[in-house]
Amino acid sequence: MLRSYLRLVLFAIGLLVGVQVPGVINDYSQRVEAHRLEAQQSLRGFSETAQRFFNGDLQALVAHYRASEDPVFRSDAASIGALLARNQLLEREWLALQGPWYAKAWHVVAKADPQLRQETLNGYSYQVLLAPEAIAWGIACALLLAWVVECIVLFIGWTLWFGRRRAKPVAEPLVRRER
Template identity: 45%
Template sequence: MFLTSIFRAYSRLAVFAVGILLGIQVPSFVEQYNQRIDAHFREVNINISGFQDTADRLFDGDLEALIAYYANSNDAVFESDAGSIRLVVTRYNRLLVERSALDSNAFAVAMHVMFAADQEFYQEAMRQYSYTVPLNSIAIQWGLAVAIFITLILDLTIFIFRKYYGLAKLRKSNVAHN
């Protein structure tokens, strides 16, 4: 009984410590993701600028009209380039959506990055992520919040399991006695 109690206490401490270590990564990962989105946006902005200039001069700024013109051209090079321009425009729009999602409060940004981020950029950020142990107030707050949340979820799960298991055991004993 004593060893079980000690094991349970140390297990909860270990879960709490893991929660802190995971939680302090959140602001750092969000920052690295944001930097990655910014870098990609600057790059795609340069790539699209020439096409946007042409669209501004000849199609009242409508890139879709420029793409349609290229696609409907009798020139095979222009037809081929229509697909390339569409890829650049699509990427630009995806990055624009990500940038607007990242322009919010810290909690909303973290939730977006964890649960709704563009998967291509998220996976790229995960592959390139360098783990850090920042000791600033935001990282510590995130660490404590995640640790408390994970510990609370674990405790509630164990509580519910014990309640359910206890009720099932009680029902079995009542059925056996009747």
């Protein structure tokens, strides 16, 4: 009976963890989008200058600033270069999050920008979404966690001889000996 309750508790924990996955992915996507829009806004003035003088090529603008003899322009070249690199990173992140659900999940787990992922996790508040996607994640995680733990426990029990059945000796019929 205790084993059944432990299975239920394990299943419930897996369910609660699983329903968090879509929330984390959604929060990460929103964070990337907000940072991307902010980076584009920061580059807007430089983009207009690049459009007027360099056919929209921001790299050419940065190269022009770097080649300038004015130390202020050379300093600005480093700043603009950093803004441009940040914008490109956020654009790649945003594009990676435009795919199907499994691609988004894999990206957030394995390929996401570590700083953005940590920022998302630090600001994440636990929530129970009742969207079909969250329910599917919850059930899948619950079943997977319950199955993995059950397999581990059974394997440990089997290796320690708890789960193996021992052959019972066959009882010999009692035969009366006559004297």
